[in-house]
Structure formats: structure tokens, C-alpha cells
Amino acid sequence: MRYSPLIDQLIESLRCLPGVGPRSAQRMAFHLLQRERDGGRRLAGAIRDAVDQVGQCRQCRVLTEEPVCGLCSSDKRDRGLLCIVEGPADVFALEQATGYRGLYFVLMGRLSPLDGVGPEALGLDLLEERLAGGEVQEVILATSPTVEGEATSHYIAELAHEHGVRTTRIAHGVPMGGELEYVDSGTLSHAFAGRRDYD
Amino acid sequence: MRYSPLIDQLIESLRCLPGVGPRSAQRMAFHLLQRERDGGRRLAGAIRDAVDQVGQCRQCRVLTEEPVCGLCSSDKRDRGLLCIVEGPADVFALEQATGYRGLYFVLMGRLSPLDGVGPEALGLDLLEERLAGGEVQEVILATSPTVEGEATSHYIAELAHEHGVRTTRIAHGVPMGGELEYVDSGTLSHAFAGRRDYD
Numbered sequence: 001m002r003y004s005p006l007i008d009q010l011i012e013s014l015r016c017l018p019g020v021g022p023r024s025a026q027r028m029a030f031h032l033l034q035r036e037r038d039g040g041r042r043l044a045g046a047i048r049d050a051v052d053q054v055g056q057c058r059q060c061r062v063l064t065e066e067p068v069c070g071l072c073s074s075d076k077r078d079r080g081l082l083c084i085v086e087g088p089a090d091v092f093a094l095e096q097a098t099g100y101r102g103l104y105f106v107l108m109g110r111l112s113p114l115d116g117v118g119p120e121a122l123g124l125d126l127l128e129e130r131l132a133g134g135e136v137q138e139v140i141l142a143t144s145p146t147v148e149g150e151a152t153s154h155y156i157a158e159l160a161h162e163h164g165v166r167t168t169r170i171a172h173g174v175p176m177g178g179e180l181e182y183v184d185s186g187t188l189s190h191a192f193a194g195r196r197d198y199d
Numbered sequence: 200m201r202y203s204p205l206i207d208q209l210i211e212s213l214r215c216l217p218g219v220g221p222r223s224a225q226r227m228a229f230h231l232l233q234r235e236r237d238g239g240r241r242l243a244g245a246i247r248d249a250v251d252q253v254g255q256c257r258q259c260r261v262l263t264e265e266p267v268c269g270l271c272s273s274d275k276r277d278r279g280l281l282c283i284v285e286g287p288a289d290v291f292a293l294e295q296a297t298g299y300r301g302l303y304f305v306l307m308g309r310l311s312p313l314d315g316v317g318p319e320a321l322g323l324d325l326l327e328e329r330l331a332g333g334e335v336q337e338v339i340l341a342t343s344p345t346v347e348g349e350a351t352s353h354y355i356a357e358l359a360h361e362h363g364v365r366t367t368r369i370a371h372g373v374p375m376g377g378e379l380e381y382v383d384s385g386t387l388s389h390a391f392a393g394r395r396d397y398d
Contacts, residue, residue, distance in 0.1 A: 003262070003263075003287070003291065004253070004262070004263040004264050004265060004268065004269070005264070006245075006248050006249045006252055006253055006264045007249060007253060007262060007263070007264075007287075009245045009248070009249070010245045010246060010248075010249040012245075013238070013241050013242040013244075013245035013246075014242065014245075016231075016235050016238030016239070016241070016242055017227045017230065017231070017242075018226055018227060018230045019223065019226070019227075024218065026288060026291075027217055027218070027288075028216045028217060028218075029249070030262070030286065030287060030288055031216065031217045032215075032216070032246065032249070032250065033249060033250065033253055033262050034262070034286075034307065036215050037250045039212070039215030040215070040246045040247075040249075040250040041246075041247065041250055042212050042215070043212040043213065043215055043216075043243075043246060044242075044243040044244075044246040044247040044250070045212075045243070046205075046208045046209045046211075046212035046213075047209060047212075047231065047239050047240075047242060047243040047246075048239075048240065048243040049205050049208070049209075050205045050206060050208070050209040050228070050231070050232060050239075051231065051232065051236045051239040051240055051243070053205055054203070054205055054206060054232055063202070063203070063206060063229070063232050063233070064202075064203040064206070065203050065204070065205045065206075066203060069203065070203070087229065087233070088202070088206075088229060089225060089226075089229055092202065092225075108233065
């Protein structure tokens with residue numbers, strides 16, 4: 001037995017959302033139909049508007065419906081600093097957590113030759129142009145500490161080196177507030193090897 | 200800092216889905232924009248179609264875009280049996296699990312005077328008409344075993360009694376496959392009091 005065609009289609013379509021399996025898709029569908037028809041209409045409109053109109057910033061590649069995003073067009077940011085991140089959510093996280101006043105460059109992924117993700121897919125040609133421009137004084141690497149993230153950072157560091165731009169990398173180690181015994185061994189050995197003078 | 204207006208609006212709208220907080224809404228929004236634009240368009244269409252066209256079956260009140268649902272219009276079902284459930288998902292669960300060949304009546308809720316949910320909101324006038332019609336031989340109560348579900352079942356049992364219709368209730372007790380020591384005390388005491396001859 002199945003539900004009626006439109007309900008089946010709704011349940012099926014909801015499964016394109018990450019983390020939504022058959023049970024939660026069903027729960028969402030009935031919730032929308034029984035209690036949230038207005039919310040559902042708003043959601044349908046918001047998805048369509050965003051999917052049709054949101055593109056990437058011409059300068060930093062972050063997702064935005066403007067040709068150039070708010071950060072890149074702001075005159076309050078230091079154009080000499082360029083922080084490299086993997087995704088738009090990273091920009092948000094750094095903006096929330098740090099007092100960073102420079103600009104970002106959003107890769108929208110990481111190098112992964114096996115999946116066919118090469119330098120062009122990450123806009124590294126665009127990044128190289130920017131490094132060649134001479135405005136950027138420091139590249140701050142903030143890709144994720146995975147094998148692919150590290151490889152991506154390595155590639156970009158080479159690029160920066162060719163153009164004589166200073167390159168730094170955000171620190172990796174034991175997370176603040178965690179208990180040492182629960183930190184995974186990779187992080188622990190990395191933190192130990194990367195110890196610094198106590199001041 | 201916020202994302203661009205259309206992305207903010209998408210994240211906000213996704214929160215009308217049950218179980219979706221700010222973090223998962225953000226994750227869903229970026230997933231749709233980075234990897235699932237086609238899925239997003241299909242989802243927007245499916246939500247709009249369902250929200251605009253799905254109503255309730257005239258006979259059993261289940262959600263459907265037809266005036267009368269597939270079960271109620273089927274000539275293979277026993278019209279003498281009427282199983283009362285709280286929601287459309289219950290119909291699906293019973294159809295999957297049992298060999299029941301009768302019809303359903305879907306309350307779309309349960310009696311809850313404090314929330315303003317009275318007999319009319321559950322379509323009990325429609326149910327009473329049906330019981331008065333004389334076709335129904337047995338009413339099977341399958342509301343959830345909560346205080347409100349039980350009160351609802353009690354109310355319907357009275358109604359059936361007035362019309363001389365036999366009323367049964369699905370069994371409550373220890374779930375199959377569970378270990379006795381992990382069953383909650385309410386269920387256990389209920390199961391104990393409701394013991395039956397061993398055959």
C-alpha cells in the first residue's frame with residue numbers, strides 16, 4: 001500500500017535533503033499537510049527563489065544572489081588578508097568566532113582527483129589571478145584537517161609561494177574545553193609534535 | 200553577519216519542518232544550493248502541489264487529493280469493519296503489518312478539550328452518521344495508548360454502544376521481541392492485569 005500519488009511524491013522529494021530517511025520524510029510530509037500548509041508554501045517559494053537566483057560571488061565564490069557578496073564589496077575589510085575556506089558555512093563560523101577583518105576565498109570543495117575535482121573546479125585559476133594582482137599580503141589556510149583538505153592547502157601554499165605571498169595556516173591541536181583523554185590519537189600526536197614555548 | 204537574504208530566507212523556511220533546528224536548516228540549505236538544485240526544484244514543486252491539492256477523504260478523513268481515497272473506494276474491503284486511528288501514518292503502519300481487510304476512520308488528532316479539540320474537529324459527527332447507517336458491524340479502536348488517546352477511544356465506544364455496534368480494541372501489553380526487564384512499569388502492570396488463558 002502507498003499513500004496517494006501527491007503524498008508519495010512529497011515524501012520521495014523530501015529525501016533529497018541531507019539526513020532525511022524514509023521515516024523522517026514521512027513525518028515531515030504529514031506535518032506539512034496537517035499543521036504547516038502556510039509554512040510549506042513559504043518553504044516551496046524560498047527553495048525555488050534560492051535555487052533559481054543564488055549564484056557565486058565573482059570575487060570569493062561564496063554563495064550569494066548578488067554579483068559580488070557583502071563581504072567582498074565592503075570597504076571595511078582588509079584586502080591584504082585572504083582566508084581560504086572550503087565552504088560558505090566556514091565563512092559564517094569564522095565570522096562568528098573570530099575578529100578577522102580580512103576577506104575570504106571559498107573553494108566550494110577540496111581537491112579530490114579521484115572524484116574529478118581539480119584546481120579549476122575550486123576556482124584556483126581565479127585565486128592565482130588574485131595572488132598575481134599584488135594586493136594580497138597574507139594567505140591564511142583554513143581548509144579542514146583531512147587528507148584532501150591538507151592536499152588542497154598544500155597546493156595553494158605552493159601557488160602563494162610562486163607569487164611571493166606569505167602563507168599561514170590556522171592552528172590544529174587539542175580543542176578548547178575538551179578532556180585530554182577523550183581526544184583522538186591523531187589530534188593528540190599532532191598537538192604534541194606541534195608544541196610551542198609556554199608564555 | 201548573515202548570509203545573503205535569499206539564503207537566510209531559505210534557512211528560516213526550512214525550520215518549519217519537524218526536527219529541523221538552525222544547524223540542520225543551514226546544512227540542508229547549503230546542500231540544496233551546492234549539490235541538489237534539481238532536487239530542490241522538484242521538492243518545491245512537490246510541496247506546492249501537495250499543500251494546494253491534498254485534502255481529506257470524504258468518507259474516512261485520510262489525507263488524499265481524491266474526493267474519496269483508494270481504500271474507501273476499493274470493492275475488495277470489508278465494509279462491516281471500521282478501524283479508528285489517529286493519523287494517516289497509522290493506516291499505513293496497520294496496512295503494512297496486518298492482514299486487515301476492513302476500512303479505516305482517521306480522526307486526524309485526538310480529543311483534547313484544553314487545546315480546543317472537541318468531537319467535531321475529529322469528525323465524530325461523520326463517524327456517528329456512519330454508525331447510524333447500519334453497515335458497520337464492528338468498530339476496532341486503535342488510538343494511541345495515551346491519556347488523550349484512551350479518552351478518545353472511550354468517547355467513540357459510547358457512540359458505538361448507542362448505535363448497537365460491537366466495539367473491540369487492539370491489545371496492549373509487552374511488545375514482541377522486547378526483554379521484560381526493559382519494559383516500562385505502566386506497560387508491564389497493564390500486561391499483567393490483562394493476562395489471558397494460555398492456549
